[in-house]
Amino acid sequence: MSLFEQTSRPPWPWQEAVWRRLHEQKQSGAMAHAYLFIGDRGTGRTDFVREFANFLLCDDPESGRACYRCRSCRAGGADHHPDLLSILPEEGKKDIGVGQIRELTEFLSLNSFSGSGRVAIIPQAEALTLSASNALLKTLEEPAAGATLLLTAYSPGSLLSTIRSRCQLLGLPGPDFDTAIAWLRERLPDSHSISDERLRELLEAYGNRPLELAPALSAGQAPGFVALRKMLLDLLEGKISILRAAAEAAKIGESEVFEHLSRVSTILIRGLVNGDVRGAETRALAAALPESGELGFLLEFHRQVTRARKLLAGPGNPNPQLLLESTFRLWVKADL
Structure with a gap:
């Protein structure tokens, strides 16, 4: 060393x-x-x-x-x-x-x-x-x-x-997966209970960004991100209804879900702009979006997520379930 x-x-x-x-x-x-x-x-x-x-x-x-x-x-x-x-x-x-x-x-x-x-x-x-x-x-x-x-x-x-x-x-290059996994294990003792295969999957979900994944792992949020990303793909492919997706997402926690949605849309937007969408699952999600107007749609979706996060954090009393349903309804429109 x-x-x-x-x-x-x-x-x-x-x-x-x-x-x-x-x-x-x-x-x-x-x-x-x-x-x-x-x-x-x-x-x-x-x-x-x-x-x-x-x-x-x-x-x-x-x-x-x-x-x-x-x-x-x-x-x-x-x-x-x-x-x-x-x-x-x-x-x-x-x-x-x-x-x-x-x-x-x-x-x-x-x-x-x-x-x-x-x-x-x-x-x-x-x-x-x-x-x-x-x-x-x-x-x-x-x-x-x-x-x-x-x-x-x-x-x-x-x-x-x-x-x-x-x-x-x-x-400044990013790490390869083996280096990122070794770095995570060195800094997160609890990560030793997670297999290399699972860590690699989580790294792919986070665009191979170990400094973003590390705090999510510490807070127990990483599995929710992976589950939500799959849910978005299932929505586009018609494998799950909007109501069921909203109900499943609520189990993760509304604030955490909208934080994950913001991260997903940001990763997709940046990947499309730079021509570098990282991770097999994220590439599958990008591929499921219509080629025509995909970037414009993602920007609109990101704005909707940002508005929802502000409403949840504000002094009002918004209905989290309705916010989830309306956000997923907008997401499904990408496939129309």
Whole structure:
């Protein structure tokens, strides 16, 4: 086992090659001023970038990792490091605005408090508005000395080509099934009661995203997700009625069901957009949808699920059974 795998912190085993490359760049003084990390959600992309930022700011790195003993590491781990800035959409908003990028530019232009430089992270670079993207482009064209900018995105095509060309592009791969299973077993002692075959089935259901499956397993939610996904396929194939499906889903729990429905629709939408629907069962579900307008239908379905989740979480008293029935009724319309 390598040094990088002897820890409960990222990089995770499937990210080790990328981490080694970055470590070598730092050791040789060949660091880029900006990096764009491309990777799927649920595979540790954001964890990797945050850990890399901590490593860059660490006062006493060892064995290619942040030491987590120095004052800089303790501040970074608590999200209070004065040389670290993370830019996310403001509360209640979906986009990152130009004002936030101006704040980032000013932050990077200041002198480092620790002497290790300054690091800024944009974990959801897809959320940049056009004006924010143009403002960021100016920052990339005139990088501040000692500053490092770390961007992440699901797909490079979601960003302006001029931004991509000014960043070093690094793909963060997801794990193969054997690696993901080993990782889950190491971190979830209770998983040893689950066979490898069953874990593989659950990983397929979650699009081979172990960091999404792990909390679901801990909370006992993963079997419900698999059952619901099969129920959706049975509905499309006419093997189960809407009323029976709603009754069976209610046994899982309405809140959990709508959370699963949101995950299913998100996985399908992202898979269709990227041309990469993962898992045999999920591919079967995608194949059962009509080719004409399938993406538009899934977006409409996802909006319906989101509305239902808000109603259930709100102050009103909606009828959960009727919400389930109306949602499944909309789903069945996909086959009309």
